[in-house]
């Protein structure tokens with residue numbers, strides 16, 4: 251097999267609660283295995299999540315390699331090891347990076363350090379017809395509006411404090427709902443009967459969610475939980491849609507791509523779809539398995555970087571918990 255023409259890459263994702271390894275080629279996912287850390291109570295504890303990743307690393311990697319073997323892809327066919335270098339929780343990142351370095355050394359193939367946010371974007375461009383979107387990336391820890399311009403994914407707007415997913419989860423925990431709270435809030439919101447006013451915080455192109463989460467918790471004392479869940483969603487999603495729309499107006503792009511675990515929410519999708527219809531632009535949502543954190547997106551961006559020989563020397567492979575997407579020089583897009 252010609253390694254440069256048809257590279258096969260193994261990617262490891264481990265920024266937060268999902269440990270996921272995947273093997274991909276240019277066309278598709280060959281194998282993917284995921285093990286999710288579910289906190290017994292409360293939210294994600296970084297050290298416990300990293301312990302989960304360490305405990306499951308051997309089985310996740312050996313299973314993904316075995317599943318690839320079933321498709322006649324041997325470890326010797328893999329051309330590089332990609333891993334999530336950041337952003338994410340330090341202990342989790344270090345566990346994934348350690349495994350990636352070990353694999354790179356033992357298979358004697360290069361290491362590729364992938365920016366997790368950029369991987370969310372590229373998997374969306376891979377798995378939908380989207381080519382040059384404004385991206386709304388909404389996950390547990392991250393909330394950003396991004397678009398490509400002059401060799402980088404620029405951040406047009408972002409959260410000033412916590413990610414929308416963490417804001418939803420934090421409120422849900424206070425209301426006695428188990429982690430992750432986002433999906434439970436979506437279900438409860440369907441049975442609401444009225445809107446409770448909550449703080450709508452957009453500053454320039456940025457947004458903030460802690461005040462909203464606190465106010466929603468306080469509103470539980472006087473309003474039914476269904477109404478508060480509904481109002482939380484309406485308020486937070488309207489903030490996200492407003493900033494996304496302004497990024498579209500500013501950049502003149504014709505597509506919106508939704509990324510990240512919170513993108514599973516049907517009300518958020520509906521609001522974005524309405525805005526896209528009104529502006530006459532396209533709206534793309536990847537299949538659910540590519541929305542949350544997954545190894546395939548890391549392997550696929552690793553593949554794009556491998557084709558440009560954007561490799562990571564071992565001595566520069568330290569993790570980057572605050573790695574910003576706009577720090578990445580995009581070498582793989584010709585436009």
Ligand code: AMP
Nearest residue numbers: 389390415430432433510511512515543
């Ligand atoms: P990620 O960090 O990309 O893995 O996404 C995890 C986050 O997505 C958590 O904060 C979840 O609460 C949130 N989430 C998952 N499904 C939904 C949903 N249907 N509505 C809102 N948030 C969701």
Ligand code: MG
Nearest residue numbers: 389510542543
């Ligand atoms: Mg993510």
